[in-house]
Amino acid sequence: MKTRQTAIGHRAEPEWFAAWFDSTHYQTLYAHRNDEEAAGFVDQLAARLRPAAGATVLDLGCGTGRHARHLNARGLRVVGIDLSSESIRRAKEFEIPDLWFRRQDMRLPFGHEVFDYVVNLFTSFGYFDDPSDDVAVIHNIARALKPGGVLVLDYLNVSYAERHLTPEEDLTRNEMTYRIARWTDVDHIFKRILVNSGGTVPREYVERVAKLTLQDFVFMFLLCDIELEAIYGNYRLEPFDVDTSPRLILVAKKPSRPARISDATGSCECG
Numbered sequence: 001m002k003t004r005q006t007a008i009g010h011r012a013e014p015e016w017f018a019a020w021f022d023s024t025h026y027q028t029l030y031a032h033r034n035d036e037e038a039a040g041f042v043d044q045l046a047a048r049l050r051p052a053a054g055a056t057v058l059d060l061g062c063g064t065g066r067h068a069r070h071l072n073a074r075g076l077r078v079v080g081i082d083l084s085s086e087s088i089r090r091a092k093e094f095e096i097p098d099l100w101f102r103r104q105d106m107r108l109p110f111g112h113e114v115f116d117y118v119v120n121l122f123t124s125f126g127y128f129d130d131p132s133d134d135v136a137v138i139h140n141i142a143r144a145l146k147p148g149g150v151l152v153l154d155y156l157n158v159s160y161a162e163r164h165l166t167p168e169e170d171l172t173r174n175e176m177t178y179r180i181a182r183w184t185d186v187d188h189i190f191k192r193i194l195v196n197s198g199g200t201v202p203r204e205y206v207e208r209v210a211k212l213t214l215q216d217f218v219f220m221f222l223l224c225d226i227e228l229e230a231i232y233g234n235y236r237l238e239p240f241d242v243d244t245s246p247r248l249i250l251v252a253k254k255p256s257r258p259a260r261i262s263d264a265t266g267s268c269e270c271g
Contacts, residue, residue, distance in 0.1 A: 017127045020205045021084035025195050027064075028173045035066055041121070041235045042070040045152060048230075048237055048251070051076055055116040058144060060106055060137075061124025065091035065099075071119070072099040081110060107136050111144040118145055121154040126210035134210070135220055142224035145254040151226060155248045157233065157240075158211045161189060164246075187211055214242075217250055226252045 020026050051057075053075040059068040062080030064087050072078045077098040082088055083105050091101040104110060107128075118141045128134060141151055162184055171178045179194040191207040214231065221228055229252060232238060233245025240248065 015127075015129070016206055016208060018083065020207065021082075022086045023205065024086070025176070025178070025193070025203070025205070026084075027086065027090075028176060029171070029178055029193065035070070037235070038066040039070045042067060042074065044235065044237045045119075046074055049117070049150060049152075051117060056114065057117045057119060058110065058115045060110075060118055060120045060141070062091060062101065063087045063122075063124070065094055065101055067119065067121050068099065068101070069094055072096070076117075079115075081106065106140065107133050109140050109143060113144070113146045113149075115144050115149060116146055117150050117152065119152045119154075121152070123154070123156050123209060125153065125155060126212050127208065128210075131210070134212070135223060138220045138224050138226070142226055142254060147254060147256040149254045150229075151250070151252045151254070153217065153250045153252070155212060155217070155250070156189075156209065157242065157245050157248045158189070158213055159242050160244065160246050165189075184211070214240075214248060214250075217248075221252050226254055228252045 051074075055076050057068075057071050057076050057078045059065070059071065059078060059080040062068050062082045063084070065080050068078045068080040068091070078100075080088075080091055080099075080101045081104045082091070082101075083103065085103050088101050088103045095101060120141075125137065126134065145151065165182050165184070166180075167182055169180050171180065177196045179196065181192045181194075183190050188208045188210055193205045193207070195203040195205070218228060228250060230250075231240040232247070232249040232251075233240035234247050234249075237249070238245075
């Protein structure tokens, strides 16, 4: 479990997502994310990308593996990684040949030129205290992609999300009541989840995601020599509009040529 200080060093306290994503309440609250939604998005991506049979895919931040399973069903060799031990435990129930899952922090390297595609879906990014950790993840993706490999990164559209924020709501799941509050500051969007199971002291969790814009991702891609190819605004892969699109879905490609990229934090061999 990671704690605050550096991505791989010693930290003073656990990061918010380490405890929340392993909580049974997280799995219960988001159980409505269904396979039909995941299959529809995967079908759209497959039609756009036209992956060859047997192509290798990394599902980065795979959760319980709903997208990974549908990618594998299309004849692709898929590896899913996620920090949450509970999510990986559930995902492993679906392991078959050419579909594997393992627990890992995405800030640590996950291979060198081994994947034709890396997908990072449903806002599985932007959780870290230190912005350099976000860059480290993009570095790892660039390194793990084969020359000519493709990244698909699915993020929320910050502008749309702020305008459509629901400040407060109560949800009931499996006889549990979840009181949810949402707000923003200059750099983040927050969600507080207060869990009341009746007769016990309520538990509180706070989600936080960075307000990363298209320009932020373009900058990180440039640092790692990844070329942005397409931008979509929803799971039907319709054109992105900053005012009306609920999602920011980026398709980027690693050039076939090798590259060595340096930044303020040091050097990164992305090719």
